[in-house]
Amino acid sequence: MFSRRQILGGSAALIGAATWTRTSAMSLPEAPIMQEATTQPPLLPSAGPDYNPVVTxxxxxxxxxxxxxxxxxxxxxxxxxxxxxxxxxxYLWGYNGQSPGPTIECVEGDRVRIFVSNKLPEHTSVHWHGMILPCGMDGVAGLTQPAIPSGKTFVYEFDIVKSGTFMYHPHADEMVQMAMGMMGSFVVHPKDPSFMPVDRDFVFLLSSYDIEPGSYLPRIMEMTDFNMWTINSRIFPDVAPLVVRKDDRVRVRVGNLTMTNHPIHMHGYDFEVTCTDGGWVRPEARWPEVTIDIPVGGMRAYEFDAVYPGDWALHCHKSHHTMNAMGHDIPTFIGADKTSVARKIKVVQPDYMPMGTDGMADMAEMSMPIPANTIPMMTGWGQFGSLEMGGMFTVVKVREGIEPGDYEDPGDYEHPAGTVAYEWTGSLPTAAAAPEGSDEGSSMRSTPERQVMPSGGGHSGH
Incomplete structure (x- = not known):
């Protein structure tokens, strides 16, 4: 069985399985659970081949x-x-205390044995999405295996024949169980540690839910009109940042288990897609991007060298997907005069606040009553004010001097003097004026500090 150190994996939030797991099924490995929705330190391998673990x-x-x-x-x-x-x-369904479930990490060439215990009120199965394995281990209930009844444990065992980025999810009552949050990441590291090395390796899944304001359960029958767009079942401003040391080589792995595609855009960098759930992309087949479309049921991994310090936004570029509790039946009031109707409504509802006549930004800045267990549609604050974001949004924080293994939020970026956009008041500051004798428009050229990345963005060597 695991030692306490192995079970904790460096996290006080990770605890042993429920009592029945330890006592009535002593031959099973422990089933640790997670009680917190916080990013845990990477779990270093305790046995077998070495690898650089991912951060979920x-x-x-x-x-x-x-x-x-x-x-x-x-x-x-x-x-x-x-x-x-x-x-x-x-209130979701998941694995080992959370949704998404824990990331499974192993190494190309490993043989794995995965015990799956079912504590749901109905049967289930697990499909190992993108994996090459025997048909009987593929996890399609009724086709390749009997479904796992409630209260029973099944065993999946297979060899890991290729490295890459994969997922796991049910293939039994799939519409309900995936709509309830049953999913997880499966990362296979290359057998050769010198193949595609990176310094920081992040992974997350995109999922969507329709949860009525004030309620807790997703509406599982929804097909298109979702109102909660999440990164690992979290919504901004509570999605963890990607904390990166300057000059690190960084990989970001993204999987999509929603019902629509998601164009994931990262500010401040260009990057190259280096892996899909089908395998690694050959160098000659890559091209630079700043936005990568993650298809339904697909995974993409992209890489970049973290040479530009700052707080860089990372988000889905579908604008409704960076909103929370989005109500799609709200009419557009831009340009309308609501003064008289607001006066009448306040007679019966004193807390009424007329909004939307000048756009929706005021919804992020004004406090208005909302049902319990509900998040404002737009929220989040930065050092310069309201971000007016939600849903699938987070920040890549690139900093000098971050120690290896340190993923703590470093706080707001301290901008060097003269590098923040400012209000025009009729003249330029002396320091911002173009030097005498320079060409017109010289301010449009790249500054010496911001070198153009070479095509392909080779490994930094750190």
Whole structure:
């Protein structure tokens, strides 16, 4: 069994499985659970080949034990409570205490044995999305295996034949179980540690829910009109930042288990897609991007060299996907005069606040009553004011001097003097004026500090 150190994996939030796991099924590996929706430190391998572990945004990696050369994991499918943001909790289904479930990490060439215990009120299965394995281990209930009844444990065992970025999710009552949050990431590291090395490796899944304001359960029958767009079942401003040391080589792995595509855009950099759930992309097939479309049921990994310090936004570029509790039946009031109608409404509803006549930004800046367990549609504050964001939004924080293994939020970026956009008052500051004799428009050229990245963005060597 795991030692306490192995079970904790550096996190006080990670605890042992429920009592029945330890006592009534002593031959099973422990099934640790996570009680917090916070990013846990990367879980260093305790046995087997070495690898650089991933960091799961607002999540964690599942510990394993070695039994006769086989890596054994234990997933527990169960109802969970997921804090989507401070002030809002969703009643979901997931694995080992959270949704998404823990990330599974292993190495190309490993043999894995994954115990899946079902504590849901109905049967389930697990499909290992993108993995090459025997048909009977593919996890399609009724087709390749019997469904796992409630209260039972099934075993999946197969060899890991390729490295890359994958997922796991049910293939039993899939519409309900995935709509309830049953999913997780599966990362396979290359057998050769010198292949595609990076300094920081992040992973997260995109999921969507329709949760009525004031309620806790997703509406599982919804097909298109979702109102909660999440990164690892978290919504901004409570999605963890990607904390990066300047000059690190960084990989970001993104999976999409919603019902629509998501163009993920990162500010301040160009990058190259280096991996899909189908495998690694050959160098000659890559091209520079600043936005990568993540298809439904797909995974993409992109890489960049963190040479530009700052707080850089990372978000879905579908504007409604950076909103919370989005109501799609609200009429457009831009340009309307609501003065008289607002006066009449306030007679019966004194707290009424007329909004939307000049746009929607005031919704992020004004406090108005909302139902319990509900997050404002637009929220989040930065050092310069309201961000007016939500949903699928977070920040890549690139800093000098961050120690290896340190993923703590470093706070707001301290901008060098003269590098923040400012109000025009009729003249330029002396320092900002073009030097005498320079060409017109010289301010449009790249500054010496911001070198153009070479095509391909080779490894930094750190």
């Amino acid at each position: 945004l607002n999540g964690w990696s599942l510990p394993f034990r070695m039994t006769n050369g086989v890596k054994e994991f234990h997933l527990v499918a169960e109802p969970v409570e997921r804090q989507m943001a401070d002030g809002m909790t969703a």
